[in-house]
Amino acid sequence: MKKILGLIILLGIIALTGCANTNKTDSLTFDKEEPINVVATTTMITDLVNNIGGEHVQVTGLMGPGVDPHTYKPAASDVYTLDKADMIVYNGLHLEVQFIEMFEQFSKRGIPTTVIAEGIPENQYLKVGGEGSSEFDPHIWFSVENWINASRHVTDELKRYDPDHAAEYEENAQAYIKQLVNLSEYIKDRIKEVPEESRYLVTAHDAFQYFGREFNFEVVGLQGVNTQTEAGTGDISGLAEFMVNQKIRAVFVESSVSSRNIEALIEAVNSRGQTLENAGELYSDALGDKEQDADTYIKMYKANIDTIVDALK
Amino acid sequence: MSIIAEITLIAVVVSVACSLPGVFLVLRGTTMVSDAITHTVLLGIVLAFFITQDLNSPFLIIGATFMGVFTVWVIEALQRTKLLGDDAAIGIVFPLFFSVAIILITRYTGDIHLDQDTVLMGELAFAPFRRLTFFGVDIGARAFITMVIILLINAGFIALFYKELKVTTFDAAFAAAVGFSPILIYYGLMTLVSLTAVGAYDSVGSILVVGFMVGPGLTAYLLTNELKKMIGVTVLIAVINSIVGVRLAFILDSSIAGMIAVITGIVCFLAFTFSPTKGLIRNLLNRRKRQKKFDEKVKNVY
Numbered sequence: 300m301k302k303i304l305g306l307i308i309l310l311g312i313i314a315l316t317g318c319a320n321t322n323k324t325d326s327l328t329f330d331k332e333e334p335i336n337v338v339a340t341t342t343m344i345t346d347l348v349n350n351i352g353g354e355h356v357q358v359t360g361l362m363g364p365g366v367d368p369h370t371y372k373p374a375a376s377d378v379y380t381l382d383k384a385d386m387i388v389y390n391g392l393h394l395e396v397q398f399i400e401m402f403e404q405f406s407k408r409g410i411p412t413t414v415i416a417e418g419i420p421e422n423q424y425l426k427v428g429g430e431g432s433s434e435f436d437p438h439i440w441f442s443v444e445n446w447i448n449a450s451r452h453v454t455d456e457l458k459r460y461d462p463d464h465a466a467e468y469e470e471n472a473q474a475y476i477k478q479l480v481n482l483s484e485y486i487k488d489r490i491k492e493v494p495e496e497s498r499y500l501v502t503a504h505d506a507f508q509y510f511g512r513e514f515n516f517e518v519v520g521l522q523g524v525n526t527q528t529e530a531g532t533g534d535i536s537g538l539a540e541f542m543v544n545q546k547i548r549a550v551f552v553e554s555s556v557s558s559r560n561i562e563a564l565i566e567a568v569n570s571r572g573q574t575l576e577n578a579g580e581l582y583s584d585a586l587g588d589k590e591q592d593a594d595t596y597i598k599m600y601k602a603n604i605d606t607i608v609d610a611l612k
Numbered sequence: 613m614s615i616i617a618e619i620t621l622i623a624v625v626v627s628v629a630c631s632l633p634g635v636f637l638v639l640r641g642t643t644m645v646s647d648a649i650t651h652t653v654l655l656g657i658v659l660a661f662f663i664t665q666d667l668n669s670p671f672l673i674i675g676a677t678f679m680g681v682f683t684v685w686v687i688e689a690l691q692r693t694k695l696l697g698d699d700a701a702i703g704i705v706f707p708l709f710f711s712v713a714i715i716l717i718t719r720y721t722g723d724i725h726l727d728q729d730t731v732l733m734g735e736l737a738f739a740p741f742r743r744l745t746f747f748g749v750d751i752g753a754r755a756f757i758t759m760v761i762i763l764l765i766n767a768g769f770i771a772l773f774y775k776e777l778k779v780t781t782f783d784a785a786f787a788a789a790v791g792f793s794p795i796l797i798y799y800g801l802m803t804l805v806s807l808t809a810v811g812a813y814d815s816v817g818s819i820l821v822v823g824f825m826v827g828p829g830l831t832a833y834l835l836t837n838e839l840k841k842m843i844g845v846t847v848l849i850a851v852i853n854s855i856v857g858v859r860l861a862f863i864l865d866s867s868i869a870g871m872i873a874v875i876t877g878i879v880c881f882l883a884f885t886f887s888p889t890k891g892l893i894r895n896l897l898n899r900r901k902r903q904k905k906f907d908e909k910v911k912n913v914y
Contacts, residue, residue, distance in 0.1 A: 373867070374866055375861040375864075375871075377737055378615055378737050378740070379615070397735060401738050401742050
C-alpha cells in the first residue's frame with residue numbers, strides 16, 4: 300500500500316518537474332539593466348573585476364576573505380547569486396574543481412564565462428612539481444605579469460559582452476595596469492633589500508611558484524599544491540634537513556591553510572640545532588579583510604612582500 | 613519553478629532514495645557501511661585514474677561505484693565468517709581501502725589535484741545548475757534525474773523482495789532453513805546501498821549520504837515496531853527533514869547540506885528522547901514505576 304502511494308507521489312514529482320523546467324534565457328548579451336551581475340570565485344578575481352568593471356558591474360565573490368578555494372563550501376545565498384549571474388569569472392587550471400562542471404554548463408546555456416587562466420599565454424603556466432607533470436599550477440595571480448594579462452583578458456571580455464561601456468572599461472584597465480606595474484616595481488625594490496643567498500621562501504603549501512619565478516626567489520612548499528593531502532613525515536624531515544643546510548631562518552604560514560605543519564617543521568629544525576622562526580602570515584589563496592588592510596590584490600601583495608622582506612633581510 | 617523549490621525537490625528525492633536501503637542498514641546494525649563507502653570510493657577513483665590518466669574521465673565515477681560495491685561485498689563477506697563483529701568488519705575494510713588510496717595519491721600523484729571532490733562534485737547548492745540535456749533539450753537537474761532512477765530501483769527492489777528482505781533481516785537462520793538465499797538478498801541490498809551512496813555523493817555531497825541513510829531509518833526505528841510502518845515513517849521523516857533543512861538553510865544563509873544534516877540529527881534525538889514506546893523518558897518512567905512496585909512489595913513483605 301505505502302509503496303504504491305509512494306510511487307504515485309513520485310510520478311507526481313516527476314510530472315511536476317517535467318512541466319516546470321523552463322529554459323533559461325538564451326541571449327548572449329545582457330539585458331540592458333544596470334549594473335551587470337558578475338559572479339567571481341576567489342577574492343583576487345572579485346577585486347580584479349571590480350577594478351575594471353567599475354560602476355557598471357556588481358561583482359559578487361563566492362569565496363570570502365581567508366577562504367581556501369580547495370575546501371570552499373557554498374552557503375544558501377550563493378544559490379541566489381549564481382541564479383542571478385549575468386557573467387561568471389573564475390580562475391581555472393583546476394583551482395575551483397567543484398565549480399568547473401557547473402560553470403561549463405552555464406557557458407553552454409549562454410551565460411558568458413571568463414576563465415582568467417585563458418588570458419595568460421600557455422607558455423607562462425608553471426607545471427606542478429616541475430616539468431614532466433601534466434598538471435598546471437593554478438596560483439597564477441602571484442605573477443604580477445600574469446595579473447596584467449588577466450586584467451587585459453577581463454577587459455576584453457567585458458567589452459565584448461557590454462560594448463556600450465567599452466571606453467570606460469578600457470580607461471579603468473589602463474589605470475589599473477599602471478598600478479600593477481607600480482606594484483611590480485615596488486616588489487623588485489623591496490626584494491633588493493634581501494641578500495641573494497637568503498632568497499628562500501618556505502611556506503605551508505606550494506602557492507608561490509609564480510612569485511618565485513618572476514622575482515628570483517627559491518620557493519619551497521611543504522604540502523604540495525593540494526591542501527587536502529597531508530604533508531608526509533618524510534616531507535617534513537627532508538625539508539628540515541634542507542633548511543639547516545641552506546641556513547634558512549624564517550618560514551611563513553598562510554592565511555587560508557592550517558599552520559600545524561609549519562609548526563612541526565619549526566620543531567624539526569630547532570631539534571637539529573638551528574633556530575627557525577615563524578616569520579608571519581602570508582596571503583596565498585585569498586585576500587585578507589579590511590581590518591588587515593589586505594583587501595585588494597595590490598594591498599595583499601604589498602603586505603606579503605613586506606612580511607617576506609622584513610623577515611629575511 | 614523557483615530555485616529553492618528545485619533544491620528542496622532534489623533533497624527530498626535523494627533523501628528518500630537513501631533512506632529506503634537505510635532502513636535495512638539500521639535494522640541490521642551496519643549503518644556505518646554508508647560512511648565506509650563515501651571514503652573507499654576514493655580508491656576506486658585513484659585506480660581508475662591510473663588507467664585513464666584523465667581527471668575528467670567518466671570511468672572515474674564508474675571506478676568509484678565498483679569500489680563501493682566491492683567495499684560492501686568485502687564487509688559482508690567478513691561479517692559472514694562470524695569471526696568478528698559487524699562493526700569491526702567495517703572498521704577493518706574502510707580504513708584499509710581509504711589509506712591505500714591516500715598512500716597511492718601521495719606516492720604517485722602528489723602533484724595532481726586528485727581527491728573525491730574532484731570527481732564526485734556533489735553539492736546540493738549547485739545541483740539545480742548541473743543540468744542534464746537530451747538531444748539539446750533540458751530535461752532537468754542531473755542530480756534529480758539520477759536519483760529518481762535510483763529511487764525507483766530501490767523502491768522496486770524492496771517491493772519485489774519485501775518478504776525475503778524481512779525474513780533475512782530478522783531471522784537469517786530461518787530464512788536459510790526455508791530455502792531463501794539470504795546471501796543473495798544481502799548482496800543485492802548492499803549493491804544498491806553502494807550504488808545509492810555513489811549516486812547521492814555525486815549529487816549532494818558526502819555529509820548527506822550518511823545523514824540520509826542513517827537518520828530517517830533510525831528515527832523510524834525508535835517510533836515504530838513493524839517493518840512496513842517503519843518504512844513509511846522513514847520516508848516521511850526523510851521528506852520532512854529535507855524540506856525543513858532547506859528552508860532553514862535559506863533563512864539562516866548557511867550550508868544547505870549541513871543544515872539538513874543538523875535537522876536530521878535533531879529529529880533523531882527528539883525521537884530518541886520522546887518516543888512513546890522506546891524513548892528515553894518512557895524508559896525512565898517505566899523504570900520508576902517498576903522501582904515503586906518493587907518498593908511496595910518490599911514494604912509488604914516486612
